[in-house]
Amino acid sequence: MVKMTGPAFGGIDHRLTALKLVEFGLTRAAMFTSNGEVVQPAEVLHKRPILVERGSFRPPSKVHLDMLQCAQAHFVQEPQNEGEDPLVLLEMNMKQLVGKVGVDSRDFLDRADILAPFGHPILISNYYRSYRLASYLFHYTNKMIGLVMGLPNLQELFEEKYYTDLSGGILESFGRMFKNDLKVYVYPTRHKKTGTTITAETLHVADHLRHLYRHLAENRQIESLRGYNQDCLQMNHHAIREGILRDNGEWEALVPPDIVEAIKLRRAFGFGTESNPDAAS
Numbered sequence: 001m002v003k004m005t006g007p008a009f010g011g012i013d014h015r016l017t018a019l020k021l022v023e024f025g026l027t028r029a030a031m032f033t034s035n036g037e038v039v040q041p042a043e044v045l046h047k048r049p050i051l052v053e054r055g056s057f058r059p060p061s062k063v064h065l066d067m068l069q070c071a072q073a074h075f076v077q078e079p080q081n082e083g084e085d086p087l088v089l090l091e092m093n094m095k096q097l098v099g100k101v102g103v104d105s106r107d108f109l110d111r112a113d114i115l116a117p118f119g120h121p122i123l124i125s126n127y128y129r130s131y132r133l134a135s136y137l138f139h140y141t142n143k144m145i146g147l148v149m150g151l152p153n154l155q156e157l158f159e160e161k162y163y164t165d166l167s168g169g170i171l172e173s174f175g176r177m178f179k180n181d182l183k184v185y186v187y188p189t190r191h192k193k194t195g196t197t198i199t200a201e202t203l204h205v206a207d208h209l210r211h212l213y214r215h216l217a218e219n220r221q222i223e224s225l226r227g228y229n230q231d232c233l234q235m236n237h238h239a240i241r242e243g244i245l246r247d248n249g250e251w252e253a254l255v256p257p258d259i260v261e262a263i264k265l266r267r268a269f270g271f272g273t274e275s276n277p278d279a280a281s
Contacts, residue, residue, distance in 0.1 A: 045140035131177035
């Protein structure tokens with residue numbers, strides 16, 4: 001953590017300082033609060049149950065909100081969280097922040113400012129794989145950790161090609177990830193062609209991994225979210241981003257109204273640049 005005070009540093013945005021620490025490899029993760037104050041992760045995470053939503057949040061959509069609300073409803077009902085004060089954490093990793101020409105500071109600040117009203121701390125990390133993020137959090141708490149993710153992200157967890165750097169492969173990664181009290185909450189998706197809803201219970205993984213998957217599901221280490229908004233299942237984040245660029249109005253129904261207004265006001269995420277090329281200059 002780096003924090004500078006005094007009149008000489010009045011123009012410095014400490015959120016950017018936190019970002020640069022991770023970008024330049026000086027730390028693996030950095031954190032700031034919803035009001036932009038940089039903090040020591042250890043002080044915020046120490047011995048607390050933690051619910052983490054990972055995402056690019058470009059922009060936060062109704063899906064992000066519904067996913068988090070459903071996960072929170074599940075998390076607070078977990079018996080081991082009774083009487084505890086759970087922490088909700090929003091996490092962005094560097095892979096989601098690096099664009100074609102590196103990290104765009106304005107784009108990052110747009111995301112941070114638009115997420116601020118959520119009231120949750122934001123963690124910037126270079127832990128692309130979930131088991132690495134879990135290991136990081138285990139350093140600070142022995143309480144329950146919940147990871148909320150969409151069904152495509154769960155499918156990616158079971159892609160063995162991502163674990164070739166581990167001598168134990170996917171088994172080692174899952175051993176690290178689920179060694180303590182961790183649960184993955186899975187938000188369903190709707191099949192584009194058939195229109196059927198796919199949940200953690202109906203997901204098919206590779207045949208040689210189905211017993212591993214069944215073990216995790218039967219022990220409730222992977223669990224489907226309930227009470228979700230059916231209308232959110234058919235939302236397309238690519239269409240949202242394209243709609244923002246073209247300012248076609250169609251994207252506005254897929255994003256909370258206050259976030260729509262913030263995007264327009266800030267001209268965030270390239271708003272309107274494809275419908276009016278002069279807006280990009």
